[in-house]
Amino acid sequence: MLPTPDYKLEKEGDVYSPAEDTFLLLDAIEQEMKFLRSTVNPKIVVEVGSGSGVVTTFIQQLLADIPFISLATDLNFYATRCTKRTAEINKVSETVDVVQCDLVSAITKRLQGNVDLLVFNPPYVPTEELAQNQSELCFAGGETGRCVLDRLMPHIPNLLSSQGVFYVIALKQNNVPEMLKKYANFLTGSIVLERWCGIEYLYVLKFQRIL
Template sequence: MLPTPDLSHLKKKDYEYIYEPAEDTFLFLDAFEDEVPFLKELQPTISLEVGSGSGCVTAFVGKILGESSCLKYCTDINPKAARATLGTAKQNQLTVDVIETHLTDALLPRLQGQIDLMYFNPPYVLTPSEEVGSHSVEASWAGGIDGREVIDEFLPYVKRLLSPKGAFYMVVVNENKPDDIREIMKQDGFESSIVKTRLAGREKLFILKFVRSST
C-alpha cells in the first residue's frame, strides 16, 4: 500500500479556505494505486491535475510517476489552494508547476494534445447555479444543476488537451449521471470505464477513466 502524502504542514485553519481531503480524495488515491501498472506503462511526459486543492492527489500520483520523468502541472481557481499544492509538493519532495487559473485556461493552446495524464476531482455537489464560480472554498463543492455545471464546462477540453495515448480520470457521484457523462465523452471519441466505486454516507462515488477509442 502506498503511503498517503504528508500533509502535516496544513493546519485545521487552512481547511477553512481550501478543500480538506475527504472520501472522494481517498477514493481517487485508491483508484490510482490500482492503476499503477497502467501508469507505469503509460510513462506520461506531462501530467495535469485540474483543481488540485490541498495537492494530496498530485503528491500521491507524483510519487507513482517518479520525480524526473514527468512534468507535473496543477491548476486551481482558488489562490489559497494553489499555494497549498505548492507547499504539499515541497513537503513531499516533489516538483510541480501550479497555476491559478479557471480550469485549464492558462495552459491552452500551448499544451494542446500533449497531456498524457489528466485528472480532476471536480465540484460535483448539486447546488443553485448562483453558487458556482467562486474563487474560495465554495468552489470545492458547488457544482450547480445536477452538480454538472463545472464538469460540463470542462468535458470539451479533454479532447483538446489529451495526447493520443492520454488518459483522463474524474470523480463523479450518482447524481451527476455518470452514464450521461460517458455518453457525451463517447461522442467525443473516448471509451470509458469505471475503475472504482464506493458508498460514502449518502454519496455513491465513481472514478471514471477515459481513453481515446481505438476505432
C-alpha cells in the first residue's frame, strides 16, 4: 500500500483538501495497477481537476518504473500551483505539467487519441446552482451533480488512446446506472470500486473506448 503523497495546501484560494473521495480514487488506481501496467502501459496521463495534486503525484509514484508524462488541469489557479508544489515535494515535478483551464480545453487538440490514463474526481454534489466561486468548484455539480462531468464526457472517446482508460468518481445520487447507460454508445463502463465514505456512497467508474 503506497501512502498518500505529502502535500501542503495554501491558505488562500480554497484548494480542495484530499478527502475520502480522493482516497477512494487512489485505492481504485492501486487496485487497477496490474491492468495499468500490463494493458495500458501509459505514456500520457491526464488528471482533470487536480486540486492538491496528490492523485497525479500518487500515479507518478505508483508507476515510477514506467516512463510517462503527466498533465494536470484545474480551473482554480491556486490548485494548479498546489499540484505543481505537491509534485515538487515528492520529487516527481520533472514529469508533471499543470495548466489552468476548463476541463481539458487546453489539451484536447494536441492530445487527440493519445491519453492512456485519464482521471477525474469531479464536483459531484447535486446543487441548485453551478459553482459561483473557487470553493464551490470543489463540489457543486449542478442539478444532477453531473453537470461538470457531462461536459467532459463527449471529449473522452476522442482523447483516449486505443488502450486508454478513464476513471471517475461518482456519487450514488448521480444515478450510476444511468451514467453507464448514457455513454454506452461510445464507451464501455463498469464499477471498479464502491463504498461508504462518511455520509456519501461513492463509486469509481471505469470507461474505455469501444473499438
